Amino acid sequence: MMDFVLGHYNYWIAIFLMMVGFYTVISRGNLVKKIIGLNIFQVSVFLLYISISTVQGGAAPIITEGVALYSNPLPHVLILTAIVVGVATTALGLALVVRIKEAYGTIEEDEIHEQDHSL
C-alpha cells in the first residue's frame, strides 16, 4: 500500500496541479490570472511527462563510461521544446490582454461582457 502511494504520488500531484490550473481558468475573471492558471496547467503536464521518463537509479541521459542505466531521453526532448513554445504562446496571450485593456479599459471578464452586452 505504501509502495503504491509512493509510486503514484508524482502523478497525483500532477493531477492536483492540473485541476488547480483548470479551476483558476474557469472560476476567475481576471485575464492575467487566467493566463497564470493556464501556465500552472501546462507545468503539470511537463511534470507528468518527466515523471514517466524517470528510471529509479538511472542517470541523466548523457552517455558516460561506467553508467549503464539512464532515464528516458524522449520525454525530455518533447518537454524541452514545449517549454519554449509555451513561453512564446504565453507572450501571445499577454499581448492579447494588453490589447483588450487598451480597447475596453479593463481586464475583468464580466466588465468586458457588460460593455459588449453579451452574456
Added chain:
Amino acid sequence: MTHNLILRVIAKFLIPLIIVFALYVQFHGDFGPGGGFQAGVILSAAIILYTLVFGLDAAEQIIPPTILRLFASMGVLLYIGVGVITIFLGGNYLDYSVLGSTQIAGQHLGILLVELGVGISVFSVMLIIFFSFAGRGKT
C-alpha cells in the same frame, strides 16, 4: 531605476558573464546539458537585463529591431536550409549524414548548424516579444 549606481555596476559586471555562459551552452550542448533553446533564452535574458537597467533606447541602439526581425527569420531559414542542402547532396530531408565525409562528421556538422539556427531564432523571437511589450507604454 536608470540612475541606480549599484544596479548599473553589477549589471555591467554580470552581462558579459551571462553572454559567455550562453555561448558555452550553445556550443557545448553536444557533450553536456544545453543546446540552442537554452542558449537563445539565456542570451536574450542578458539583453533583457541590460534593457531593464539602462533603458529601452540604449538597448535598441545595440540591437535594432529590424536586425532582430532579420535574425529571427535567418535562424528558421538556416534550419530549413540545412534540410534542403541534404536533399541536394542526395540524402533525405534533414539527414545530416551526407554533409561530411563520414557519417559521424556529417551528423556533427548538421547538429551544430541546426542548433545554431534554433539558438539565433529563439534569441531574436524572445527579444522581439520583450521589446514589443516594453515599447508599448511609450508613445
Added chain:
Amino acid sequence: MIDLVINISLLTFLAITAVAIVRMTNLFAIIMLFGMFSLLTAALFVVMDAVDVAFTEAAVGAGISTVLMITTLALTKDQDEKHPGCHRPWLPLAVVIVTGAALVYGTLDIPAFGDPDAPAQTHVAPYYLEKSIPETGVPNVVTSVLASYRGFDTLGEIVVVFTAGIAVLLLIGGRHSTSKNKKNKREENDA
C-alpha cells in the same frame, strides 16, 4: 531513498504554492509566486534526472515569463483582482473535482514512478541510448534526439515560436499608440 524524500517534499511545496497562487488577489504577488513555482519545478526536474529540461525551465519560467508578466502588469495598471470571489464557486469546484477523480482513476493502471520495466522505457528509448554514440557521435542523447532523430519535430516547434513572435509583433509591436487609443484614454479620464 534521499531522492524520494527530496522529490516528495518538493512536490508538496509545489502543491502549496499553486494553492497560494489561486487564493491570492494581488497580481504582483501572484506573479512573484509563479516565478517561485517555476524554480521549484526546475529543482524537481533536476531530481528526476532531466537536466536539460531543468535548465530550460529555470531560464524560461523563472526568468523570461516572469518579466513578461510584470511588463503586462505595468501596461494594464491593474494591481488587484476586482472580483476575487466567484458568483457561483460550487459549479467550477464540482467540475474540477469530478475531472480530477476521473484522472486519478486513470492513474491506478500506470506503472509505478521510476519502474525500469514500464512500457515507456522499453519501446524506443533503448534504441536512442544505444545508437546515439555510434550513429551521431553525440554523448548528450537529448541533443541528438532533438536535432537529429526528431529533427522534423524541432523544425515544427521553432516555426511555432517564430509565428508566435510575429503575432506578438502584429498585436503590440510598433511604439506609437494609435489615435483611437488616445481617444479611449481621454474618455477614461473624463469618466
